[in-house]
């Protein structure tokens with residue numbers, strides 16, 4: 001039997017297995033590759049990989065890579081699946097422990113962002129609260145938190161990349177969000193990784209949240225990023241040539257190869273969040289049109305939202321909108337207002 005057959009039975013690959021078992025748990029299975037690497041299927045959409053001791057590069061961080069936390073964001077899922085197939089087919093050897101996650105299989109199978117609740121708002125313990133608790137997405141958030149905690153090893157560095165695609169087009173196609181942790185700064189090697197992955201915009205969050213990457217940063221001490229890689233498309237409709245940067249950069253990291261020299265003409269442009277727009281419910285009115293692209297700029301004084309008590313106007317310098325989405329429940333994020341950092345373009 002091939003490693004793929006040992007793990008996924010009759011299914012061609014990890015993605016096919018995950019979609020076929022989307023609504024149920026799967027029995028654990030494992031295989032050992034010719035180079036000694038062990039691959040364990042922990043449950044539907046969850047793989048843990050460990051290199052053979054000989055091939056392990058001890059100075060490398062443990063790596064968590066997740067995709068499909070939103071089920072309709074398919075391109076990163078296809079990239080992760082392709083990396084797993086390459087590894088199982090013996091095309092390269094793994095050098096660091098890795099936990100690979102397809103976040104929300106039931107939503108993936110239905111081509112939806114989520115089923116009951118947005119999984120990416122249920123981390124950092126939010127899954128225990130009403131009305132989320134006792135739903136399948138709350139159970140998945142709890143399972144992912146537990147597995148990530150187990151995978152993290154106290155004395156070893158941990159890195160987490162949570163891969164997404166955005167609902168809207170974007171004036172900056174690829175961008176990363178860096179969760180807020182007081183006093184920390186983005187390490188240079190993480191900036192270099194983002195540029196290697198062709199992600200040249202970085203957005204610094206201004207407070208902690210209940211996203212997957214905020215959980216892994218705050219609770220596990222990981223260097224984590226939510227990475228937006230393009231626009232949402234159904235399975236089979238992605239132009240995967242636009243995702244080669246992240247594909248190559250992750251493969252290089254998993255293989256433990258040294259990072260390439262950063263290209264002299266590439267630089268990260270940094271933005272900071274200046275305001276989080278929340279649906280207040282109090283006759284909340286959002287004045288950004290539905291079809292506006294991420295990073296569209298608004299001049300000082302523009303009224304962005306108002307309700308029966310408050311309003312938000314752009315401050316003294318222009319601000320841009322990211323993730324505008326009026327269709328969210330009361331209390332949830334409608335969008336982010338962001339501003340280029342002083343030393344940026």
Ligand SMILES: O=C(O)CCC(=O)N[C@@H](CCC(=O)O)C(=O)O
Nearest residue numbers: 120164166167168177211226323
């Ligand atoms: O395009 C959109 O409106 C949403 C894209 C998306 O899923 N983004 C993440 C960002 C998470 C973060 O703030 O780190 C999300 O909304 O969950």
Ligand SMILES: [Zn+2]
Nearest residue numbers: 070073164165
């Ligand atoms: Zn997403």
